[in-house]
Amino acid sequence: MSEVGFNGGSLSGGYLADATGAGEHQGLAIVLFTLFVSVTLAITAWAGRRRSSSVEFFAGGRLFTPMENGLAIAGDYMSAASFLGISGLIALFGYDGLLYSVGFFVAWLVVLMLVAELVRNCGRYTLADVLSARMRQRPVRIAAGTSSVVVSILYLVAQMVGASSLVGLLLGGHGAARTWTVIGVGALMVFYVSFGGMRATTWIQIVKTVLLIGGTITLTVMVLVRFHGNPNSLLHAAAANSGHGDAFLGPGLKYGGSWTSKLDFISLGLALVLGTAGLPHILSRFYTVPTARSARRSVVWAIGLIGAFYLMTIVLGFGAAAVVGSDTVRSSNEAGNTAVPLLAEILGGGAGTTGGTVLFAVVGAVAFATILAVVAGITLASSASVAHDLYATLRRRATADAAKEEGEMEEDEVRVARFAAVGIGAAAIGISLFAQDQNIAFLVGLAFAVAASANLPGLLYSLFWRRFTTRGAVWAIYGGLVPALVLVILSPVFSGRPDALFPGVDFHLFPLENPGLVSIPLGFLAGWLGTVLSPEDADAGKYAETEVRSLTGAGAA
Amino acid sequence: MDKQDGVDPGALRMNDPWQDTAGAGLWIPDQTAPEAGPERTRPEGAPRQDLETGAVDRSAVYLEVQDSAAFQEVRARYRGFAFPAVAAFLVWYLLYVVAATAAPDLMAHHVAGDLNVAMVAGLAQFATTFLLTWAYARHARLRRDRAALDLRWSLATRTGQERVR
Numbered sequence: 001m002s003e004v005g006f007n008g009g010s011l012s013g014g015y016l017a018d019a020t021g022a023g024e025h026q027g028l029a030i031v032l033f034t035l036f037v038s039v040t041l042a043i044t045a046w047a048g049r050r051r052s053s054s055v056e057f058f059a060g061g062r063l064f065t066p067m068e069n070g071l072a073i074a075g076d077y078m079s080a081a082s083f084l085g086i087s088g089l090i091a092l093f094g095y096d097g098l099l100y101s102v103g104f105f106v107a108w109l110v111v112l113m114l115v116a117e118l119v120r121n122c123g124r125y126t127l128a129d130v131l132s133a134r135m136r137q138r139p140v141r142i143a144a145g146t147s148s149v150v151v152s153i154l155y156l157v158a159q160m161v162g163a164s165s166l167v168g169l170l171l172g173g174h175g176a177a178r179t180w181t182v183i184g185v186g187a188l189m190v191f192y193v194s195f196g197g198m199r200a201t202t203w204i205q206i207v208k209t210v211l212l213i214g215g216t217i218t219l220t221v222m223v224l225v226r227f228h229g230n231p232n233s234l235l236h237a238a239a240a241n242s243g244h245g246d247a248f249l250g251p252g253l254k255y256g257g258s259w260t261s262k263l264d265f266i267s268l269g270l271a272l273v274l275g276t277a278g279l280p281h282i283l284s285r286f287y288t289v290p291t292a293r294s295a296r297r298s299v300v301w302a303i304g305l306i307g308a309f310y311l312m313t314i315v316l317g318f319g320a321a322a323v324v325g326s327d328t329v330r331s332s333n334e335a336g337n338t339a340v341p342l343l344a345e346i347l348g349g350g351a352g353t354t355g356g357t358v359l360f361a362v363v364g365a366v367a368f369a370t371i372l373a374v375v376a377g378i379t380l381a382s383s384a385s386v387a388h389d390l391y392a393t394l395r396r397r398a399t400a401d402a403a404k405e406e407g408e409m410e411e412d413e414v415r416v417a418r419f420a421a422v423g424i425g426a427a428a429i430g431i432s433l434f435a436q437d438q439n440i441a442f443l444v445g446l447a448f449a450v451a452a453s454a455n456l457p458g459l460l461y462s463l464f465w466r467r468f469t470t471r472g473a474v475w476a477i478y479g480g481l482v483p484a485l486v487l488v489i490l491s492p493v494f495s496g497r498p499d500a501l502f503p504g505v506d507f508h509l510f511p512l513e514n515p516g517l518v519s520i521p522l523g524f525l526a527g528w529l530g531t532v533l534s535p536e537d538a539d540a541g542k543y544a545e546t547e548v549r550s551l552t553g554a555g556a557a
Numbered sequence: 558m559d560k561q562d563g564v565d566p567g568a569l570r571m572n573d574p575w576q577d578t579a580g581a582g583l584w585i586p587d588q589t590a591p592e593a594g595p596e597r598t599r600p601e602g603a604p605r606q607d608l609e610t611g612a613v614d615r616s617a618v619y620l621e622v623q624d625s626a627a628f629q630e631v632r633a634r635y636r637g638f639a640f641p642a643v644a645a646f647l648v649w650y651l652l653y654v655v656a657a658t659a660a661p662d663l664m665a666h667h668v669a670g671d672l673n674v675a676m677v678a679g680l681a682q683f684a685t686t687f688l689l690t691w692a693y694a695r696h697a698r699l700r701r702d703r704a705a706l707d708l709r710w711s712l713a714t715r716t717g718q719e720r721v722r
Binding site for chain 1: 615616617619620622623628631632635639642643646647650651653654655657658659661664665670671672673675676679682683686687689690693694697698702705706708709712713
């Protein structure tokens with residue numbers, strides 16, 4: 001989930017040629033990829049045999065246990081770039097990389113305390129269910145559906161560019177191979193989602209979480225054993241081999257420069273901690289369990305797994321600095337994405353040895369499995385938004401007088417969702433191919449910032465603010481979404497820098513790379529303003545219903 | 558894994574480290590109703606439009622429940638824990654982030670061996686997150702779940718619509 005610093009553009013396919021004989025890596029890695037893909041396809045085929053009611057398709061039947069759902073939530077959240085990207089940042093920048101682990105983890109308290117149970121009680125399949133519960137359906141659903149799809153696509157593109165980089169890294173592939181990887185990943189995720197729905201997606205997440213946690217534990221134990229279980233000697237060696245000495249363990253190596261870079265970091269920190277609670281694919285996971293209490297317990301499971309995982313990425317990051325050395329990591333990949341594979345190779349016995357080759361390939365396969373699972377989760381959430389929020393709303397007006405059977409409507413939604421997955425997959429493939437050589441850190445930071453600016457204010461207001469109105473909800477969503485997108489277009493990420501999306505021109509007016517610091521308060525402000533300026537008062541009866549339902553579970557789907 | 562037969566959600570408690578003993582038996586398996594088509598079981602097959610015009614009765618019930626002492630108690634317990642806890646950890650997290658950018662020297666101060674203030678604070682963020690998670694789950698389980706479930710049942714009987722949406 002956290003591709004921060006996962007720099008797609010600077011990954012060089014030539015890495016393997018420098019490091020070891022590429023052939024062995026490739027062979028083994030391809031066998032492992034194929035194995036994982038076969039397992040996931042089997043899961044999809046098995047899940048696809050079921051009758052496709054909408055509860056089955058969008059919520060996997062709602063009868064997952066808290067432990068299963070907790071594993072799946074963790075799977076949705078921990079992406080390859082958390083695994084490779086954060087450890088890489090720590091290997092390069094020491095303490096400043098560690099700040100990411102903390103932000104991504106602390107965010108879960110917002111989800112646990114303010115969102116999970118109440119969202120489970122108030123909604124059926126999507127974020128828009130909750131936002132529109134006490135409002136006029138049409139405008140709020142369209143707004144919430146749109147922002148969910150925008151967040152999801154940004155996120156999806158980041159993941160797919162990550163996959164293409166990973167293949168470049170593992171298989172030494174260039175242009176064509178990476179293009180085909182993006183297309184292959186896109187096709188697979190569309191297949192998982194449109195044939196397997198939520199049930200297949202959930203089981204794929206569970207398998208992936210087990211693999212990822214297993215791989216991470218193995219590497220962490222090997223690092224700790226190498227340093228005789230003494231964290232102090234690990235830190236000491238990391239500082240010594242980083243080339244920065246003691247400064248490596250303190251803040252400032254990455255974000256210590258100008259005030260803009262410091263503000264940028266605070267902005268990112270804010271987006272990370274508030275964004276998680278607005279991510280559509282995380283919210284939709286709560287509908288796969290029967291009750292709010294199970295939703296709470298799934299989050300507790302997820303927090304346990306995610307916390308352990310991020311703690312281990314810290315060990316891996318410092319371990320890579322200590323064992324591999326920051327300079328070696330940097331020369332292999334400027335963004336540090338190869339730190340963990342390099343570490344695995346040395347821990348396994350070094351380049352050219354069997355152990356090294358096997359561990360390297362395993363790490364690559366786990367990272368690839370991770371990406372596949374994450375993209376499936378996001379695609380499902382966004383196709384649910386398209387079908388259940390956008391299509392159903394537009395369709396409902398068209399057939400309002402026909403008194404269309406509710407059941408028929410639901411079948412329609414599932415059918416539309418299957419096609420929407422194809423459309424979203426195609427869009428994501430297209431954008432990913434265009435953005436293939438770009439830095440993807442901004443896409444993830446942006447996805448989080450948009451989620452925090454557009455989704456979170458409306459969600460919190462509608463759950464907790466008695467006076468919140470339809471206009472407030474619509475303004476909160478667009479008032480966060482539009483500034484977030486505009487500020488990114490005006491930021492140095494888009495223009496004015498050599499590594500920008502459009503390096504040739506310079507129209508950057510906004511100094512920060514991450515819009516969160518400005519756009520999140522704007523989202524909250526717009527929601528408040530829209531409510532205050534609303535011509536109508538809030539419906540007290542509907543708020544009573546939302547509040548009572550959210551806390552008691554009465555009438556929950 | 559087929560759970561269509563209405564497995565009690567608590568059945569997995571054996572492997573669940575967050576299991577509760579106090580709340581055992583609390584969850585009457587109200588989720589065993591077939592999930593397949595809740596919409597079709599809407600009373601008298603009332604279409605959506607009727608629900609909106611006929612909302613007066615339901616609104617009245619919900620308003621009354623919202624005003625009831627039992628519900629006020631549940632809400633006060635929830636908010637009394639969640640709001641201060643969220644405020645506290647957000648402030649603590651923001652302090653941590655701002656300190657790294659505004660007071661790097663303080664953060665780089667050594668505590669023990671190679672461990673400095675920044676590293677200790679980072680690990681402390683992990684620790685407080687785990688701790689708050691445990692405290693929140695425990696508070697909800699012991700102080701809120703039973704009262705909320707009672708309300709849910711009384712509402713279900715009054716509105717006759719356990720599954721409205």
